[in-house]
Amino acid sequence: MSRFFRVGFLVIVAGLVLACSSDMTGNQEVAKAEAYLAEGRNNAAVIELKNALQKNGNNQQARWLLGEYYFSEGAYANAEKELKAAHELGQSDSDVLPLLAQAHLSQNQFESLQELSVETLSGADLSMVLASQGLGLLARGQEEEAALLIDKAISAAPELPYALVAQAKLKGTQSDGDWTQARRLLGNVFDQAPEYAPALSLLGDIELQSLNLDAAETAYSKALASDDDRFEDRYKRALVRLQKEDNTGASEDVAVLIRRSPKSPAANYLQGILHFRKGDMTAATGAFDLAQTDGDRYPMSLFYLATAHDKLGNSAQAEDFAYRYLSIAPDSAPGRKLLANMKLREGEGAEAEELMRAVVEASPEDVDALNLLSGALIKQGKTEEALTLLAKVASLQPDSPEAQARLGAGLLASGQVASSFEHIEAALKLDPEFEQADILLVTAYLKEGDVDGALAAVEAFEQKMPDSAAPHNLRGQVYLSQDKPAEAKTAFNQALTVAPDDVTANDKLALLSIRDNDLDTARGYYQKILEVLPDNLPTLMKLAALAELEKDDQGIEESLKRAMEAHPKATQPRVVLARYYLTKGEPQQVPNLLNTLDPASQNNPEVLNVKGLSLLARNDFSAARSTFEQLIALRSDAPQPHYHLGMTYRGLNDVDKEKAEFEKALQISPGYIEPRIELTRIFLREKDQSAVEENLTILKRLAPENAEVMQLEAVYALEGGDRARALELSEKVFAKAPTSRNMLFLAQQHWLAGDRDAAEGMMTDWLSEHPKDVAVRHELASLYVGKGEEGKAVEQYHAALQDAPESVVVLNNLAWLLRDSDPEKALDHAEKAVDLSDRSPSTLDTLAIVQLKNNQLVKAQRSIERALADGKGSPAMYYHSAMIDHASGNAEAAIQTLQRLLSEKKDFSERAEAEKLLATLTAKN
Helix, strand or coil: CCHHHHHHHHHHHHHHHHHHCCCCCCHHHHHHHHHHHHCCHHHHHHHHHHHHHCCCCCCCCCHHHHHHHHHHHHHHHHHHHHHHHHHHHHHHHHHHHHHHHHHHCCCCCCHHHHHHCCCCCCCCHHHHHHHHHHHHHHHHHHHHHHHHHHHHHHHHHHCCCHHHHHHHHHHHCCCCCHHHHHHHHHHHHEEEECCHHHHHHHHHHHHHHHHCCHHHHHHHHHHHHHCCCHHHHHHHHHHHHCCCCCHHHHHHHHHHHHHHCCHHHHHHHHHHHHHHHCCCCCHHHHHHHHHHHHCCCHHHHHHHHHHHHHHHHHHHHHHHHHHHHHHCCCHHHHHHHHHHHHHHCCCHHHHHHHHHHHHHCCCCCCHHHHHHHHHEEEEEEEHHHHHHHHHHHHHCCCCCHHHHHHHHHHHHHHCCCHHHHHHHHHHHCCCCHHHHHHHHHHHHHHHCHHHHHHHHHHHHHHHEEECCCCCHHHHHHHHHHCCCHHHHHHHHHHHHCCCCHHHHHHHHHHHHHHHHCCCCHHHHHHHHHHHHHHHHHHHHHHHHHHHHHHCCCCHHHHHHHHHHHHHCCCCCHHHHHHHHHHHCCCHHHHHHHHCCCCCHHHHHHHHHHHHHHHHHHCCCCCHHHHHHHHCCCCCCCCCCHHHHHHHHHHCCCCCHHHHHHHHHHHHHCCCCCHHHHHHHHHHHHCHHHHHHHHHHHHHHHHCCCCCHHCCCCCCCCHHHCHHHHHHHHHHHHHHHCCCHHHHHHHHHHHHHHHHHHHHHHHHHHHHHHHHHHHHHHHHHHHHHCCCCCCHHHHHHHHHHHHHCCHHHHHHHHHHHHCCCHHHHHHHHHHHHHHHCCCHHHHHHHHHHHHHHHHCHHHHHHHHHHCCCHHHHHHHHHHHHHHHHHHHHHCCCHHHHHHHHHHHHHCCCCCCCHHHHHHHHHHHHH
């Protein structure tokens, strides 16, 4: 019964559903939409049209009306989609093609526009499509072909305003700036249709190009009055208003544009300019980021992005956008000047010179370019040419205090101090309150060694500006130059009485406090700066350096991470934090710091260097090699990358290339200690006595007290059999640099001298202070094995395992020592060592013997075969193979292996056992 009622209920429900949705065509929604459109309720109409298409995607009328609406709104991509769909469903050519032609033209889809067929069209419809195609050809510079089509458009409908406007545009383009004929043709249009928006828009374009800004604004305003939805005309009117400095009027237009199309590159370009003018660089970058997605149309968005990021202190991003802008506009003087300024701040004078040469050649009297070029030359020490340029600027601007001051500064930089006074004083005569000239005057006196003159200049400066902190800061600088910290501190404190938030005074007082080892007070001064400039990058970096002085690891990380949060795209805090992690032995922390940087920043030499060092520390030698090679391509004159590349080749076991890189580093910098030390180590291994002596002689001259150099001497003495000298030098090395490595080397000398107790005592004393030093525990365990005290060795390895549970050496050696006393535990350690070492032959050899001890003969046989697979096994491995063969009952194979092994007369620790086994087997057989 229940089943019967359920079926009946479902039938009833289905009937209700069908009754409620009997119209599946969408025609009801289309009818509603048409009514809404007639009432001007466009949003409601669009909703109904979309509802109709949800019911029936093939509703031709819905597609057509939606296409018409999108076209009227200037949403040409959407219009194109709907118009094409309507056309495919049967909408006539005469309805669709005139609108579709204009949509293609508005999107610069010139090929699609030319492909439209006009065979079925006539009259005004034909004229519209032909005129659009003609304008498309005109936009591509094909004026003759455009003229033919536009003439055909006029012939098809002589009075059609659209074609007449196209003809006016053609004539204006052909007139080389003479708009007379175009204006006459537009006059004909206005006689027929005085409010025709496209004609008014073209008139606005003509007035704009003729620099008649008021007339252009009037024309665009009339076009908008005729058709308020004209996006391009509102954009152009806003642009005109910006040129007229009418930010209020421009803001009104931009607000409409953004409301209509929030992500429009055009609207956001204008919005970015408004933010830029207000000084809101953060908001400006957000707007220009959207505008630069259409960088070909709005290349200036890249220029503005470069400028805004530069003002925000995001140097890497600023430089990247400047380069991108110049790739589009390589001859842009403003773009070259912007990038040259950045390069000068970075100390890259040669790049700045290259950028400015072209500008000065094109505009020999461009004062800004001349100043930048002279600055670039001074950076490179080319002072003679720089002074000539600065003198030219001064002659071009005889009444400019800035020009005189720059010439004075250039003379100062070139060492012509006496001559600089004339121009600095001339700048002050032209503008007595020109602060930069007062500062230069003090600097000039100091360079001349005239402290009294400098202080007198400061006094005169203070009388002119009694309420400024600048004279007190200058006085402090004078005293600092004379190493008078007390007087300097008084001067900077006076600056704070005038301006408590003065950044310079607080910064200098912080440095003086650090000099007095008063780190808490120094931190207070830096905090005052951050109260004024909360995200000031230099101050945040100095706080990190202060924490380093205090050995405050948490403080270092907190300051650097705060700097990274405030400046997410800045490289400096990330590089410094990466170096900090490297010194802490945590190279695995570095990739996350660097991977979030943008591509331009990742190619920064400092970033590449620290990335390479982290890869080297993680033994990723192939990636490190690639990184250092990339760095060398950028900085071929720097010795450090060659040294680090040499260390990388060491990891790759390529001694020839290792030596070559160390030698390249020394060619660039003969006094570079590290590569010479490493090169000497290679010569020691190669027993090249003359090369060792030559390099040791140089090293002892360069750094006679360097611990690494003395250790090399000790090794050389040891190689020469002078153990007493080696021991003496090793003691000096350890006293100078008490590291575990130097301690172990000294312990080795005691061991070789026969004083095993001294060697053991040194290592146990070290471990009492450094219990987590795994390397020393390993060496102590080896010492115990050498003394036959394997129980003590096992204790050391167990302790080492607590701090290094994945140390292959510790696991492997512990497994070997436990093979007899605890074979099951030994098996655990050996298997783990094999996995961690990626099945290295030595660990497989240990595993084979441990498996043998656990009576796992088949596994032991497989392990030893893998260990010997490359044919480079040690004699001990072949002996172990014979042991396993013997245990497996294959005496013949064991005998053959032992006979071949022992016939080679090679000495190895288990030779006696191998000989004994061979004797036993041959006796039985």
